[in-house]
Amino acid sequence: MIKTFLIGLLIFAVFITAEAQCLEGDCKNGFGKMDLVYCIYEGTFVKGIPEGAGTMYYETYRYEGEVQKGLEHGFGRIIFEDGSYEEVEYYKGKKIESQYIKVEAQDYKSYQAKRDPRCVSGDCANGQGEYHFPSGNKYKGNFKDFQPYGNGEWDFANGDRYVGTVSNGQKEGNGTYHYSNGWRFTGSYQADAEYTGTYFAPNGQTVKVLNGTVQIPKPSVSYTITTGGSPQHPDHERCPMCNGKGTIMIPGRSRQIQGSPSYNVYRSTDGKVSREYAGSAPVYTVRGPDRESTCSICGGTGVVKW
CATH class of the missing domain: 2.20.110.10 (Histone H3 K4-specific methyltransferase SET7/9 N-terminal domain)
Incomplete structure (x- = not known):
């Protein structure tokens, strides 16, 4: 309390001669820099008094944060000479709560402070x-x-x-x-x-x-079960895929084969033979034989259970 009172007296004395203490900028109603005797303040001013947000430079550290009537008031941080931080909260120049967290600058995340208003x-x-x-x-x-x-x-x-x-x-x-x-x-x-x-x-x-x-699910294949099961298997019906045959025909593979080009042959009067290209080579489509395979739906039985 005594420290805060003494600082208050200093502020009062300083502000009486504010023009002489203003180092640069607008120290009345704007942004400026002022020698407050106990520190150097740089930030916003209202009616010649540090008010709002600013930086207060002390001998071994600086305070960045909220300021009211020339004193630290609200949330801010103390930055030490070695670059470490201390998240702080002040009330009329008195530090009332802090989290003493020293971390490297590149690891610091401002939103993570416990006293973050968010x-x-x-x-x-x-x-x-x-x-x-x-x-x-x-x-x-x-x-x-x-x-x-x-x-x-x-x-x-x-x-x-x-x-x-x-x-x-x-x-x-x-x-x-x-x-x-x-x-x-x-x-x-x-x-x-x-x-x-x-x-x-x-x-x-x-x-x-x-x-x-x-x-990705495989597309489902639906089959319509037709009537016509045998008397020996009343709980079975004829397989709709193979129609009760138990096997299905798989078409042979088709492929294309290019034939040989054709020529017109001429024999001259001196007995020499020459040939002339007559056109493009024909392309033939060849299909392999169909083959019979066991029906996968009925497993070769020709019937399915329903």
Whole structure:
């Protein structure tokens, strides 16, 4: 309290002679740079007082964040000389809560701070919380090292929804994804992609996924069972594919063969023989013989059970 009071006195004294302390820019109602005696402030000013957002340069660190009446007030971060960060919250110049997290600059992700206003409830660092992303996506569930991790629920801005396990912000493990068009997928995920499971369509159709590959179903062949089973087999009917013969004919393979070109032959008066190309070589289509094969539907019996 004494420190804050003394700083307040300094601010009051400094602002009386604000013109002499303004180093550059607009230190009245705009963006400027001012020597506040206890630090150098660079940021926005309102009626000659640091107000809004700015940077306060101290001897061994700097503060970047919200400022009110010349004091740190609200959320911000302290950046040390070695480049490490400390997420902080101030109240009228007094630090009331912080997460002392020192990480490399390239690993830092601003939205991951526990005190991030987008963390609307709970603990979005290492616990259970709810986070609203700038994209409109929402996550509610477990967090680990500031990342969605474990069991959780995603509500996406496009209307899709995922309920299941996640790892480092991606779908990983078992879960169900509900698409906004009525489809859904239930199964396992790897690296945010469907790995093994089943798609369910609104009309009841299903499509399998195995090891990351969609299993395209083979087209089904339907046959109409005709009447006419033998008295010895009243529970059987004549096979419609082979008409009770037990075998089917498989057409022979067709292929094309090019013949030899034709020539006109002439004999001259001196006895010499010459020939002249008469036209293009003919092409013949040759078809192999048909062959008989066992009917796969009835297995050669000629009848099917119904």
